[in-house]
Amino acid sequence: MELNLSPILNYDGKKMHICEAVSLSALPGDRFEIISPVNFDGYAQNIGGTIEICGSSSAELKLTCDRCMDEFSTHIDFSVNEKYRKHDDISDTEENPDITPFSGTSLNFDEILYSNLYMNLPSKFLCKDDCKGLCPVCGQNLNIKECDCTTETTDPRFDILDKLL
Ligand SMILES: [Zn+2]
Ligand SMILES: [Zn+2]
Numbered sequence: 241m242e243l244n245l246s247p248i249l250n251y252d253g254k255k256m257h258i259c260e261a262v263s264l265s266a267l268p269g270d271r272f273e274i275i276s277p278v279n280f281d282g283y284a285q286n287i288g289g290t291i292e293i294c295g296s297s298s299a300e301l302k303l304t305c306d307r308c309m310d311e312f313s314t315h316i317d318f319s320v321n322e323k324y325r326k327h328d329d330i331s332d333t334e335e336n337p338d339i340t341p342f343s344g345t346s347l348n349f350d351e352i353l354y355s356n357l358y359m360n361l362p363s364k365f366l367c368k369d370d371c372k373g374l375c376p377v378c379g380q381n382l383n384i385k386e387c388d389c390t391t392e393t394t395d396p397r398f399d400i401l402d403k404l405l
Pocket of ligand 2: 375376388389
């Protein structure tokens with residue numbers, strides 16, 4: 241969706257409340273799917289010509305576990321804090337990496353939510369903290385069933401023993 245900034249764009253200090261549920265899709269090549277609308281509750285405020293967008297977001301994702309390759313869904317919460325300023329208002333002397341220039345009277349809110357969601361993804365996708373993963377020998381999902389070929393590699397204490405012997 242486009243976030244229309246007209247109500248605040250030319251009014252220093254003015255704030256508008258934003259409460260939206262935005263339908264977003266992951267991009268081709270993403271390792272996740274977005275299976276719920278992305279909720280946003282927050283505001284946009286004009287602070288001396290800089291538009292600040294602040295709020296909290298949440299979504300449901302479908303991921304593939306990095307260890308056992310099973311699909312699972314998870315809830316993600318993240319905060320959004322972005323600053324924008326009209327192209328024309330940015331002088332060469334005040335380049336600020338935290339402020340994104342824009343033109344027109346609206347912002348692409350989908351992009352803002354997507355990039356913030358993306359930045360807040362966990363570094364590893366695990367179906368549960370103690371996921372046992374797949375047996376490297378036979379491929380058995382060890383969360384479901386133990387197999388017979390795992391005894392040598394599973395216990396780190398034996399690795400230490402191996403090194404000593
Ligand atoms: Zn797993
Ligand atoms: Zn096995």
